[in-house]
Amino acid sequence: MIDIHAHIIPDVDDGAESMEDSIAMLRKSAASGVNTIVATPHLLPGSYMVSVDGCDEILLKLRNLAAELNIPIEILSGRECYLTPEIFEFEKDLHKLTINNAGKYILVELPFHDTPDYVYQLIFDFQMKGITPIIAHPERYHDVIYDPNFVRTFIEKDCLIQVNIGSVLGKYGSEVKKTSYVLLENRMAHIVASDMHTSHSTPLGSGVDAVSEIVGEEESRNLLYRRSKALIEGRVLAIPEPLDYRPKRNFWNLWGLLGE
Numbered sequence: 240m241i242d243i244h245a246h247i248i249p250d251v252d253d254g255a256e257s258m259e260d261s262i263a264m265l266r267k268s269a270a271s272g273v274n275t276i277v278a279t280p281h282l283l284p285g286s287y288m289v290s291v292d293g294c295d296e297i298l299l300k301l302r303n304l305a306a307e308l309n310i311p312i313e314i315l316s317g318r319e320c321y322l323t324p325e326i327f328e329f330e331k332d333l334h335k336l337t338i339n340n341a342g343k344y345i346l347v348e349l350p351f352h353d354t355p356d357y358v359y360q361l362i363f364d365f366q367m368k369g370i371t372p373i374i375a376h377p378e379r380y381h382d383v384i385y386d387p388n389f390v391r392t393f394i395e396k397d398c399l400i401q402v403n404i405g406s407v408l409g410k411y412g413s414e415v416k417k418t419s420y421v422l423l424e425n426r427m428a429h430i431v432a433s434d435m436h437t438s439h440s441t442p443l444g445s446g447v448d449a450v451s452e453i454v455g456e457e458e459s460r461n462l463l464y465r466r467s468k469a470l471i472e473g474r475v476l477a478i479p480e481p482l483d484y485r486p487k488r489n490f491w492n493l494w495g496l497l498g499e
């Protein structure tokens with residue numbers, strides 16, 4: 240399996256706090272069946288701002304230590320960029336923020352409580368530079384929990400959608416779990432990743448059975464391996480058309496709608 244979202248670089252964001260912590264996370268991932276992991280420290284101007292070169296330096300040390308300890312996992316570079324207009328000022332060379340430095344895909348995070356209009360302009364700006372945004376864990380965003388079809392706004396703008404394995408397993412509560420199921424069942428999710436922050440986080444491999452049960456074995460391979468492989472190689476992805484999801488309304492939902 241390939242995990243494209245993990246906070247395994249120590250002491251640069253709210254993820255791993257030490258090298259020991261990072262090594263414990265790598266061991267846990269490898270034991271769950273992950274053979275490649277993309278280190279995606281937060282980039283949030285004003286809060287998490289360690290430079291690309293600073294992160295790369297620590298990544299190299301971590302890579303060497305993991306090899307010395309014979310942990311069978313390849314560590315690649317990436318970043319989770321909070322979508323704010325300052326992002327382009329902070330890092331002029333956006334190529335360096337992309338997954339595996341391939342210059343094609345970038346993991347982006349949106350505000351959790353609402354979706355400001357500038358988000359769409361930033362998505363467009365990335366695409367004008369030939370970089371496709373991957374929206375991290377939309378099942379955790381209020382607008383998507385309220386209406387999962389909101390994700391289609393991003394799919395129609397040629398973004399990719401990444402769901403967290405912890406969401407599928409209910410680690411963020413029942414609403415987020417339900418939303419992650421809706422996205423997976425209706426082909427509105429393209430990649431599943433871990434978003435590990437500590438050695439207690441759920442590694443990607445823990446959710447293989449759950450994902451297979453929702454989408455079947457063939458699509459679970461796409462979600463956990465094939466599409467992520469294309470991303471790290473900078474290849475173009477063929478993504479499925481989303482299904483037409485209509486929320487089931489029970490009597491009380493209907494009553495609420497009539498009362499609006």
Ligand SMILES: [Fe+2]
Nearest residue numbers: 244246319434
């Ligand atoms: Fe993350």
